[in-house]
Amino acid sequence: xxxxxxxxxxxxxxxxxxxxxxxxxxxxxxxxxxxxxxxxxxxxxxxxxxxxxxxxxxxxxxxxxxxxxxxxxxxxxxxxxxxxxxxxxxxxxxxxxxxxxxxxxxxxxxxxxxxxxxxxxxxxxxxxxxxxxxxxxxxxxxxxxxxxxxxxxxxxxxxxxxxxxxxxxxxxxxxxxxxxxxxxxxxxxxxxxxxxxxxxxxxxxxxxxxxxxxxxxxxxxxxxxxxxxxxxxxxxxxxxxxxxxxxxxxxxxxxxxxxxxxxxxxxxxxxxxxxxxxxxxxxxxxxxxxxxxxxx
Amino acid sequence: xxxxxxxxxxxxxxxxxxxxxxxxxxxxxxxxxxxxxxxxxxxxxxxxxxxxxxxxxxxxxxxxxxxxxxxxxxxxxxxxxxxxxxxxxxxxxxxxxxxxxxxxxxxxxxxxxxxxxxxxxxxxxxxxxxxxxxxxxxxxxxxxxxxxxxxxxxxxxxxxxxxxxxxxxxxxxxxxxxxxxxxxxxxxxxxxxxxxxxxxxxxxxxxxxxxxxxxxxxxxxxxxxxxxxxxxxxxxxxxxxxxxxxxxxxxxxxxxxxx
Numbered sequence: 241x242x243x244x245x246x247x248x249x250x251x252x253x254x255x256x257x258x259x260x261x262x263x264x265x266x267x268x269x270x271x272x273x274x275x276x277x278x279x280x281x282x283x284x285x286x287x288x289x290x291x292x293x294x295x296x297x298x299x300x301x302x303x304x305x306x307x308x309x310x311x312x313x314x315x316x317x318x319x320x321x322x323x324x325x326x327x328x329x330x331x332x333x334x335x336x337x338x339x340x341x342x343x344x345x346x347x348x349x350x351x352x353x354x355x356x357x358x359x360x361x362x363x364x365x366x367x368x369x370x371x372x373x374x375x376x377x378x379x380x381x382x383x384x385x386x387x388x389x390x391x392x393x394x395x396x397x398x399x400x401x402x403x404x405x406x407x408x409x410x411x412x413x414x415x416x417x418x419x420x421x422x423x424x425x426x427x428x429x430x431x432x433x434x435x436x437x438x439x440x441x442x443x444x445x446x447x448x449x450x451x452x453x454x455x456x457x458x459x460x461x462x463x464x465x466x467x468x469x470x471x472x473x474x475x476x477x478x479x480x481x482x483x484x485x486x487x488x489x490x491x492x493x494x495x496x497x498x499x500x501x502x503x504x505x506x507x508x509x510x511x512x513x514x515x516x517x518x519x520x521x522x523x524x525x526x527x528x529x530x531x532x533x534x535x536x
Numbered sequence: 537x538x539x540x541x542x543x544x545x546x547x548x549x550x551x552x553x554x555x556x557x558x559x560x561x562x563x564x565x566x567x568x569x570x571x572x573x574x575x576x577x578x579x580x581x582x583x584x585x586x587x588x589x590x591x592x593x594x595x596x597x598x599x600x601x602x603x604x605x606x607x608x609x610x611x612x613x614x615x616x617x618x619x620x621x622x623x624x625x626x627x628x629x630x631x632x633x634x635x636x637x638x639x640x641x642x643x644x645x646x647x648x649x650x651x652x653x654x655x656x657x658x659x660x661x662x663x664x665x666x667x668x669x670x671x672x673x674x675x676x677x678x679x680x681x682x683x684x685x686x687x688x689x690x691x692x693x694x695x696x697x698x699x700x701x702x703x704x705x706x707x708x709x710x711x712x713x714x715x716x717x718x719x720x721x722x723x724x725x726x727x728x729x730x731x732x733x734x735x736x737x738x739x740x741x742x743x744x745x746x747x748x749x750x751x752x753x754x755x756x757x758x759x760x761x762x763x764x765x766x767x768x769x770x771x772x773x774x775x776x777x778x779x780x781x782x783x784x785x786x787x788x789x790x791x792x793x794x795x
């Protein structure tokens with residue numbers, strides 16, 4: 241079966257900046273995929289290539305096996321982009337109807353508005369919406385065509401914790417309808433909650449492509465966190481850790497041998513308080529993956 | 537596969553309705569484009585409406601043709617120029633591009649909206665000239681004036697489009713006013729060309745609004761310096777030139793934003 245979306249050894253250069261350095265990935269129908277990475281890693285560029293908003297410098301981008309500019313391909317896709325505007329003087333209901341008209345078999349208007357939780361704002365003008373409501377309207381516009389694939393570029397950026405949580409639930413609801421969802425995020429918990437597959441992108445390259453669980457297991461199993469005054473990197477030299485970060489007085493170590501790390505710390509006479517040893521989460525995995533590359 | 541695309545008809549209807557509402561709900565555009573020509577007509581036209589400017593042609597009728605040309609070209613340039621510039625500024629074009637909306641439907645809907653607005657301008661101006669200015673024309677002359685003015689405004693759509701792609705969202709209004717108002721004056725739409733400075737009088741016969749004005753004045757029976765077909769010929773030439781510039785500006789934008 242043709243993959244829903246494909247990058248084949250795609251590179252993208254903006255002037256002197258190489259945003260993508262040869263990325264290949266296949267996204268199959270029905271998958272829920274999170275593209276994860278720090279700002280500037282190449283997530284938005286990857287999505288832009290898949291949507292035909294940008295052309296690859298070399299390599300290929302395909303949507304349903306077609307050029308992403310092809311309207312047959314685009315008709316099967318719903319999109320939520322960062323920083324895109326919509327007319328301020330249209331009502332929510334009007335703009336949802338407008339976007340529905342772009343698709344052959346759209347959802348009922350009220351259903352699209354309900355999926356975004358905007359029932360009470362259907363008659364409001366776009367300019368009267370709050371930032372979070374506007375973000376949800378973009379979601380309504382992305383799903384109103386009842387697309388097979390939903391692309392969401394940093395959908396929860398700028399939302400508070402509660403807003404993010406309920407928004408993730410809305411995306412999950414759409415995914416449960418058996419649809420393909422591709423989202424970029426730098427919120428790791430979002431990827432963990434939603435996706436069955438995580439693609440980690442850093443500096444224009446895919447550095448990991450696996451389930452959240454595998455990614456977590458691939459790196460150090462335990463996180464050691466403690467507080468110590470005046471500690472420098474030199475004090476941690478030679479410890480059996482994969483990564484170490486010191487911010488203010490908080491030290492965080494990722495390791496597969498927490499016992500050895502602790503006994504070495506005590507042997508060196510480092511005054512440790514607020515000691516905490518726990519299983520690494522996706523965020524740790526992510527830090528570990530990206531900082532590996534930074535030092536190698 | 538074909539059934540996956542939405543039918544173009546309903547899409548065009550929705551898009552046009554949305555474009556219309558976008559302009560209608562911005563009073564800075566809708567009020568000024570509907571009211572300004574009438575207001576100028578009230579200030580300048582009514583006082584001397586019954587005076588003859590040439591045999592059997594009253595100033596009331598002459599100035600009606602002037603304001604019809606002014607008002608319609610105004611709508612064409614402003615509606616296109618400002619809406620395109622604003623939407624580029626808001627990056628609305630990026631989202632639209634990611635949807636299955638064909639670009640030609642988007643452009644066509646803007647053209648239809650501009651023409652509808654222009655027709656509304658005439659629907660306000662004509663009765664006003666009839667009632668307040670006492671303008672009496674043959675029914676055929678009203679129809680000729682309206683059709684010529686609407687058809688002759690098409691080159692100005694291309695001009696507005698070009699300005700919309702060449703200027704920024706904040707500068708579009710200023711650019712349009714700087715270009716449009718002086719050429720409207722220089723083309724004799726507000727007062728006779730004989731009163732203009734000498735060098736402007738020499739440029740005047742080559743301006744697009746000059747040819748457009750001639751088409752309007754001829755429609756109400758006033759004498760003009762060239763034949764109607766000459767006016768159409770030059771106006772069409774300007775139309776092609778504006779269109780080429782617009783297309784170039786559009787392509788330039790495409791290659792910057794979407795390559």
